[in-house]
Amino acid sequence: MSRYSIFTLARNALTNHENWTEAWRSPEPRPDYDVIIVGGGGHGLATAYYLAAEHGITNVAVVEKGWIGGGNTGRNTTIVRSNYLYDASAGLYEHALKLWEGLTQELNFNVMFSQRGVMNLAHDHHEARDLKRRVNANRLNGIDSEWLDRQQVLDFCPILNRDPAIRYPVYGATLQRRAGTARHDAVAWGYARGADARGVDIIQNCEVTGLDIQGGRITGVETTRGRIGAKKVGVVVAGHASVLAAMAGLRLPIDSHPLQALVSEPIKPVMDTVVMSNAVHAYCSQSDKGEMVIGAGIDLYNSYSQRGSFDVIEETLVAICEMFPILSRLSMMRQWGGVVDVCPDASPIISKTPIGGLYLNCGWGTGGFKATPGSGHVFAHTIARDEPHPINAPFALDRFASGALVAEHGAAAVAH
Numbered sequence: 001m002s003r004y005s006i007f008t009l010a011r012n013a014l015t016n017h018e019n020w021t022e023a024w025r026s027p028e029p030r031p032d033y034d035v036i037i038v039g040g041g042g043h044g045l046a047t048a049y050y051l052a053a054e055h056g057i058t059n060v061a062v063v064e065k066g067w068i069g070g071g072n073t074g075r076n077t078t079i080v081r082s083n084y085l086y087d088a089s090a091g092l093y094e095h096a097l098k099l100w101e102g103l104t105q106e107l108n109f110n111v112m113f114s115q116r117g118v119m120n121l122a123h124d125h126h127e128a129r130d131l132k133r134r135v136n137a138n139r140l141n142g143i144d145s146e147w148l149d150r151q152q153v154l155d156f157c158p159i160l161n162r163d164p165a166i167r168y169p170v171y172g173a174t175l176q177r178r179a180g181t182a183r184h185d186a187v188a189w190g191y192a193r194g195a196d197a198r199g200v201d202i203i204q205n206c207e208v209t210g211l212d213i214q215g216g217r218i219t220g221v222e223t224t225r226g227r228i229g230a231k232k233v234g235v236v237v238a239g240h241a242s243v244l245a246a247m248a249g250l251r252l253p254i255d256s257h258p259l260q261a262l263v264s265e266p267i268k269p270v271m272d273t274v275v276m277s278n279a280v281h282a283y284c285s286q287s288d289k290g291e292m293v294i295g296a297g298i299d300l301y302n303s304y305s306q307r308g309s310f311d312v313i314e315e316t317l318v319a320i321c322e323m324f325p326i327l328s329r330l331s332m333m334r335q336w337g338g339v340v341d342v343c344p345d346a347s348p349i350i351s352k353t354p355i356g357g358l359y360l361n362c363g364w365g366t367g368g369f370k371a372t373p374g375s376g377h378v379f380a381h382t383i384a385r386d387e388p389h390p391i392n393a394p395f396a397l398d399r400f401a402s403g404a405l406v407a408e409h410g411a412a413a414v415a416h
């Protein structure tokens with residue numbers, strides 16, 4: 001750390017954190033942009049960043065109805081991995097994982113990417129066969145993935161329940177060592193700061209209420225702060241993708257559901273990896289603050305509520321207490337939900353649409369955080385060149401007509 005920054009730090013500590021320069025501007029919307037990105041989550045901000053950084057398109061606005069990162073980006077449980085089954089998915093998620101590995105340097109902003117490994121547990125022989133198939137598929141795609149037997153799993157995560165007589169005993173697990181976690185809101189802030197520095201306008205508290213389409217082409221958006229013209233519009237609004245698509249007369253094959261998570265009171269370090277169990281619909285990691293970060297499967301009904309039902313987290317905590325008996329006396333500090341947009345094949349849509357200049361990025365369901373850099377990178381390419389990047393070509397809308405689905409319910413690893 002330079003002397004200048006030590007003094008700056010000391011001055012800021014003593015002046016009650018006053019007079020910091022803003023990390024990004026808060027401009028008034030201009031009348032027209034080359035590109036408008038609707039949705040200021042990680043994917044939308046990453047898209048704007050790569051439009052500017054890689055395609056030289058800087059006359060761009062990100063229009064966000066609330067505050068950036070206030071949607072699923074700031075609500076997720078931060079798991080990053082690339083161990084999906086099919087080649088198309090391996091290409092997409094591994095592209096993202098490679099970008100994660102250099103993201104702090106790329107953005108000059110610490111996104112706290114921690115490659116602590118992610119385990120997907122098997123509780124019986126049948127699950128083990130399924131997971132071993134995925135390990136083999138990953139390796140064929142050059143993705144690090146290994147199978148651990150029961151003893152290896154217990155050695156890797158000693159706080160797991162070792163009793164063989166429980167309802168869901170540990171049988172084995174997959175392990176991806178390059179996988180892990182990242183600080184979710186830092187990802188939004190880092191991309192926002194990088195995009196702003198390149199001239200992108202980030203416009204918060206501005207809800208898109210309509211899409212202007214003339215002669216089969218997008219010409220702008222209607223917002224709560226007036227009309228804004230645009231040559232191209234990318235819609236990246238996660239749980240509200242169907243709502244925005246309906247404004248363009250499009251019906252998406254998407255179901256929106258609440259997905260819940262919760263954190264415990266902080267405790268000393270007890271777990272230095274991430275453990276997921278598809279069978280019991282629960283997963284757990286420990287944050288840098290010491291809180292146990294716990295997540296559930298989706299609430300099965302459709303809803304736009306960011307809350308979820310109590311019975312789902314009750315079942316999740318029953319499963320967590322069986323998996324990790326030493327956590328059973330912890331108090332839970334906070335619970336929240338997000339709205340996730342699930343496609344029939346549990347894979348995303350990154351696509352052109354039948355409307356000229358209108359592009360969609362959605363359908364990430366329970367698992368889009370891990371894809372944030374890769375998704376933004378290939379979506380920026382799709383918008384800039386008006387054609388898909390080879391990596392996102394299999395994730396176009398037309399797969400729901402052709403039947404070329406990318407069925408990833410197993411690898412999604414959070415029940416839905």
Ligand code: FAD
Pocket residue numbers: 038039040041042043044063064065066067068069070071072073074075076077078079080206207208209236237238239240244259260261295336337338339340364365366367368369370371
């Ligand atoms: P968001 O961050 O939701 O951004 C979309 C933005 O669009 C929002 O800020 C919203 O306000 C805005 N918006 C909506 N409508 C409008 C409008 N009309 N006008 C303007 N703006 C609008 N994924 C993982 O990979 N790993 C995990 O561990 C993980 N855990 C999760 C746990 C929970 C509890 C939840 C809810 C999700 C989890 N996910 C996880 C999924 C992940 O969070 C999402 O897939 C991802 O964050 C989606 O990012 P996004 O930028 O597309 O969406």
Ligand code: PYC
Pocket residue numbers: 077079080081283295366367368412413414
């Ligand atoms: O996709 O890995 C994932 C995930 C973990 C928790 C929620 N989604």
